Amino acid sequence: MRPAAFLDRLPETRRPVPWLLLLCLLLWLPGFFTIPAGDRDESRFAQASRQMVESGDYVRIRLGEVERNKKPAGIHWAQAATVHALEAVGIPARGQIWAYRLPSLIGGIIAVLATCLLGRSLVGRRAAFIAAAMLAPCMVLLVETHIAKTDAALLATITIAMGLMGKAYLTPNGFTPRQAATFWAVLGLGILLKGPIAPIVPLLAGLTLAAMDRPAGSPWWKPSAPWQWSLRAGWGIPLMVLCAAPWFVAIGIATEGRFFAEAVGGDMLGKVSSGEEAHWGPPGMYAAIFGITAFPAAWVVLRALPGSWADRMQAPVRFLLAWAVPTWLLFEAVATKLPHYTLPAFPALMLLGARWAMDPLRVAPPRWVDWLANLALGGVAIGLPLVAGVAVFRVEERIDLFAIIGLIAGIAMTWALLRMARRAQWGRAALAAAILAVPVYASVLEGVIPRLQAVWLSPRLAAQVAAVAPGLTARDFGVVGHHEPSLQFAMGGDIRLLRDGAAAAAFLAEAPGRIAAVNDRQEAAFRRAAAERGLAVRELGTVTGLNYVRGRWVAMSLFKVD
Template identity: 60%
Template sequence: MHFSASPRQDLSLGLLPDALQQRPRLFLVLLCLLLWLPGFFTLPATDRDEARFAQASRQMVESGDYVRIRFGEEERNKKPAGIHWLQAGSVHLLEATHLGDRNRIWAYRIPSLLGALLAVLATHHWGRAIVGRRAALLGAAMLASCLVLVAEAHIAKTDAALLASVTAAMGLFAAAYLRPGAFTGRQAAGFWLLLGLSILLKGPVGPMVPLLCGITLAVADREAPWLRALRPGWGLPLMIAAAAPWFIAIGLATEGRFFQQAVGGDMLSKIGSGEEKHWGPPGYYLLTFGIAAFPSAWIVLCALPAAWRDRLNPPTRFLLAWIVPSWLIFEAVQTKLPHYTLPLFPALMLLGAAWAMDPVRGQPGRWWRRAGIAALVLVAAGLAVAALAAPWQLERRLLPGGLIALPAAAALIYLLLRVGRQRAWGRAGLLGALLAIPLYAAVLEGVAPRLAALWIAPRLADAVAASAPGLPAGQIGVTGYSEPSLLFSLGQDVRLLRTGMDAAQFLAGGPGRVVAVGNRAEADFRRQAATLSLAPQELASVTGFNYSRGRWVTLLLFRLPS
């Protein structure tokens, strides 16, 4: 591959009107909104991580304590407070402008949406100096349409915001590597402050990426003139100063429990074992890359052999150093989730886009191309089939969104393979991002929010509101279902009970109380109620599929007669 900003390399993307090619940021913003807004406002809070993050942020807003992180009555000593501050700020702004309130899950998703958008814009901005103007635009568009980023833009947690900070920091690192003499002190300060922000978002993950990249470059080049340009002498203290105040405050507030649980519990358990059944073998991320990077994975896979052959070229060398060592670390860690490698996706998309826009590109080997095509076809078909089959499997009905997903997936597969046969790879990359819009919209807006069976907690909250209007959360007990979305839907004071016997005793504990009893605990509940001479009145029932545990559950709502 040949990286430059020459007119020859910056071939027209073909599908994009010149007016938008001349306004690339406007195009990228419009593309991101079209890709990400479907489902953003309508998807209920998802279990488990999103509901935990959002509820902890809501408790910050309601308590005014912006140091400690709590979920219900428990301390949540796993991640730093950065994302909770961003989510709380989003809620305060929406409530001040009367555009939303703290009880709507989308209010907590705003930082994820903005973080994803900033990551895409940063990929374009810094990518121009690495791979050229039009390749940077194509790479940013490919990143915007990646399935894993589309998912993260819809979820109120850390990873999209972390991606923004890492992408911007690595863009500055690239500037220092490629042109160390022109790198300014202001840029160096921005680099270290961004790393400080990434620490407040997800601890050491953010600094790990540039650290491993720098070590790799120093070993490969046998020199590191870029290190002086980054000014680590005062940069490292600046990074520490940006993050240290909260860490000191949380250490004092929790008497050291935060560090004991975050480092000794959460971090080490992820490294040494598959936490919460999220174990995966080495090679997991490579095998699932076709899903996570859909619909652009096939172009990236085709580009990798050429990128390796071009590894002596400084821009290619930098992008590979961004990707390879951190990828190997993620593969070695026992706990694996698809979004863990997301900080590496901007570099992967830029590599793929540079190859696609290179007029003298080397053609991929047969197996690389077949693997890429297989991933493209299987994921597109899988999304369409899931959109059609899930409503039928869960509720014995078909949804219009599922019917739309089938032709959307078929069009994507047919048109991309047709353009691929013409070897118009740049056009294929952009076309994939555009054709993903109706497919994602069909799934995220037309199907997922309408699958009532999946959204147990909101339906239970509706049933309680209809049966006992205005009942405080402390007067509601639940057994047989304890997902975090319960607290977000019913309130932090809802009582999570262990057994049916506990449910009967809770009901007897005060007038006006309501208890939801899971079908597996119903027999024990009724026996204990009889022992206590109670005659509970069944008010409603909610049946749904607990996707976190992979099983159906029925919750029966009871109250004592007045």
């Protein structure tokens, strides 16, 4: 069978789930097992979950000896359950970062399948399948499935909830109590994952739709549309609260209220009012980087937006715009900007893009939109492996074969898709983009990143400690100048994070057999303090690498007292 004929048949498949599962695995498994734990969020989440497993305390969230009162416990429970399940069948998973990434992988798969299965009522069977295939390779989702934190799992809950809300909006009389219960229950799970983000998305969509659909003269506070009653908020909201409330009560008691003060007053409000942890960005930043975060689907979605706005009076399009636009504007207004924040709007954007691609009466976008979409496609397809290759050359002064392979794949992908664009084969092109993205991503995720040894300082330092002091307990290891969470995950949450060289000398003097890792900036102070204490220290080796979070090279030397 000709490849073109194969691609033509894919939208007709009546068994979309196996195809989408295969696509997700091809896209997401490269690098999933081989990329070490990253700094900082991934290692923080994974180590906190690991400490839950080891301590048996599933209420309080701790990183080392410090309370981590930022996010609810939902993702930690999912990660801990995954580790327990793997160990129950004989797979040693506690110290493997991929085990903590599995909930993200599963969450991404659920989001893709929900886009397909629940999106049918909004755009039709074929377009929903293409929308799901467009969502899977989006770069921001691909990254999130490789990171052991909340956002891919959160996307799953939001996609299910909004898909059900779309059913209620279009066919309120056929929306059953069971579907309503599922809607509110998944929002409750979303609250356990990341607080108020999950219910905010349907709330904003509902307010937008209510404003657009309200009959003239109707009070703003009174539900006037059948879909509003079909959601059964009277008992649905208590159900949502019931799903999340027990843990919030327990954590409030366990931390004497500190969780709410720090999570709401510190973490959430801090992100709204200022750029937390130097992640500030101006309004409009998400629109500016959409070609990157939604690659390669942005190539189709950007073309679809003008036509979608023109069709906004059609009920399915109106619902999808009410899902995507207010959510997008909310995060554009928040001071803290991270690429994954707008991810909850992506399923709606993919459905709009697929609807346009499959519409035989589609309206062609303005020429400048065509140009912008083509630039986004070629810029990322060629630029991603090119940047990866340049990074390897600058950091390790070598030419990476996998980056070259990825560059060739990116050029071929761009050429093939632009050729389809000239023929206006948009449905086929959307599917081809998802498939052709596989070798581009795989070359970087499996070929380049795991082999870029200089940036994986923590696992290399942990391996050096294991080589020179087999069986050393975490409590007998102290570190100065590299307090990254990845080192805690690699060696254990009980390692001592020391302030300076003098503290390292005091740490070694307190008990025999201890080892301290001291960075090059503190080594002179450490040696002076050790001499003042009369300690005969011996150097056990040095590990040099790039701390990519801080953007500087670090040389970590290991010392013990003879």
